Amino acid sequence: MANTLRQYLKHLTHRKLLVTYPVVAVAIGLGLYMERVESGRAVSFHNKSHLFYKEPSSSENLNYDAELYAFGKRLGEDFDPQILRLALTHKSHIEAETQRRRSLGVSDADLNTDQHNGLLLKAGRTFVSSYLLRHLQAAFPAFPKEGISSLNGYLMSDDALSVVSFHLGVKDLILCQEYPPSETTLADTFLAIVAALNGDAVRERFIRDFLVTQLCGKNVYEIWNPADPKKLVTEILLATRKSAPESRLLRKTAVNTLEANFNVGIYCDQRLIGYGSGETATIAENSAFVDVLRRMFRLDDSRSPLQFPIEVESPDPIHARLQARE
Amino acid sequence: MTSSGPILKSGYLKAPLYNGVGRFVCQLQRLTLKFCKEHGGSRGVRDFIEQDLLNFARRNPGVVIDFIEQDLLNFARRNPGVVMYVKPRRHRSPVLKAEFLNGEHHWLSLHSMDREEVHRWIELMRTKSGEQMVRLRKQWRNYPLKQEKLNLLPISSRSYLPNKRISEYWKKMFLVKEAFPLAQSRDLSIAMISRVHPVLGLLSEKRY
Structure with missing residues (x-):
């Protein structure tokens, strides 16, 4: 009925109404358009999905088992279907189901209220975080602890995790109250999926292939930006029993123009340990100290790209050594 | 196609989720074939379903193909790697809908295509990244601004x-x-x- 009415109105809007009652026609047209926008059917020229989050039309009759099977196959992992289903079930789904059954007066005796991913989620979070720490330490051996932990924090953030989770295609598989799932839900699902995998080695490879690769093309100093590089350099130098750094103006050019350029070098024990340039001497000095840090942490621009399959120390070195001996 | 026109947006080559840096994941997530069982326009799609679809599904277990038809359901059961539906719609033009992991879906009319053509389009969908089509920009230029x-x-x-x-x-x-x-x-x-x-x-x- 509503559909017919809409078709009729649409027809009127286009033909007669527009001539006789333009204002009414425009109002109806706007109403129809708003309805389309709300239902996600409005047509935008470029990249619809970013503007209107549209539910896939086949999601009404998704074959959930098939989707779960395909999910594992696609990622090249063998999941236990029961555990995978558990990992994708959020607490809100179970609560809503209980509520619904109660309101319908149906018994919820067969509904196990513990059948959600709460435990997997916790286990996953611990595992992912500990592996990331070990991997990052192996990948950036000269990086200080604060840097490693902030990189770890970045990869463990909902922002980073939800992007990975979304691109694994869990959006339609997650059982939860909200659609589309929020960033937190997506991130939690990723952690639960990691825990649902079979075996630590498999989990580690999964994290490396999907999560650690998010560091590709990222500037480490955008993620961890030491507030006062000069102070940090001084601390590190003094801790290694060297003298405090001295900054000297190496060269300057086009002073008093728009494109003034200063070049400052940092010296320690009469050796040049880094240099940088900028439009004022202060900016140049700051960038010189950042350059020193880069060289100290072996993360300068000439560094070779990150290698992903690297030797990562196992969590318990003694255990690993014993295993190797066996 | 002019390079300055508004038809194609421009952009740089990229892979979703740095695909292939860690491991390669086929980006095609779901494939829905809608067709008519009687109309001549769906002939190629019907041929494809009868002859090629099961092979395709066997080779690509990661892609879920929706099947509703009874006969093919048996095939699907025999091949646990593929679960299938096909959506028959009476007297409507055949359509292919491919959904990708990045949330995009590409819709394609298969009207009056023969089996070979259907096969090629599906192969294209299988190997696509699902990103919006863009005119590729280069990182270099051979003229000064x-x-x-x-x-x-x-x-x-x-x-x-x-x-x-x-x-x-x-x-x-x-x-x-x-x-x-x-x-x-x-x-x-x-x-x-x-x-x-x-x-x-x-x-x-x-x-x-």
Whole structure:
């Protein structure tokens, strides 16, 4: 009925109404358009999905088992279907189901209220975080602890995790109250999926292939930006029993123009340990100290790209050594 | 296709989720074939379903293909790697809908296509990344921008550069007399060349 009415109105809007009652026609047209926008059917020229989050039309009759099977196959992992289903079930789904059954007066005796991913989620979070720490330490051996932990924090953030989770295609598989799932839900699902995998080695490879690769093309100093590089350099130098750094103006050019350029070098024990340039001497000095840090942490621009399959120390070195001996 | 037109957006080549850095994941997530069981326009799709679809599904267990038809359900049961539906719609044109892991879906009309064509389009969908089609931009260019020309004109018009080759090249590129006041400093100008020009930049960095 509503559909017919809409078709009729649409027809009127286009033909007669527009001539006789333009204002009414425009109002109806706007109403129809708003309805389309709300239902996600409005047509935008470029990249619809970013503007209107549209539910896939086949999601009404998704074959959930098939989707779960395909999910594992696609990622090249063998999941236990029961555990995978558990990992994708959020607490809100179970609560809503209980509520619904109660309101319908149906018994919820067969509904196990513990059948959600709460435990997997916790286990996953611990595992992912500990592996990331070990991997990052192996990948950036000269990086200080604060840097490693902030990189770890970045990869463990909902922002980073939800992007990975979304691109694994869990959006339609997650059982939860909200659609589309929020960033937190997506991130939690990723952690639960990691825990649902079979075996630590498999989990580690999964994290490396999907999560650690998010560091590709990222500037480490955008993620961890030491507030006062000069102070940090001084601390590190003094801790290694060297003298405090001295900054000297190496060269300057086009002073008093728009494109003034200063070049400052940092010296320690009469050796040049880094240099940088900028439009004022202060900016140049700051960038010189950042350059020193880069060289100290072996993360300068000439560094070779990150290698992903690297030797990562196992969590318990003694255990690993014993295993190797066996 | 013009490069400046509004039809295609431009962008750089990229892979969703750095696909392939860690491991390769087929980006096609779901494939729905809608067709008519009687109409001639769906002939190729019907042929494809009868002859190719099961092979396709067997080879690509990661892609869920929806099947509703009874006969094919049996096939699907025999092949646990593939679960299938096909959506028959009476007297409507056949359609392919491919859904990708990045949330995009691509819709394609298969009207009056033969089996071979259907097969090729599906293969295309299987190998696509699902990203919006863009006109690819390159990281390099073989012409200076206007701003760069303005900045570099003083050098071009005077044989400033100690390197003969660069000077010759520069003169050829801008056969203009000195039209702008001198740059503030020669060092700066050379620094500019090395910054802005992909070829000369390399040369000048090497020589000086």
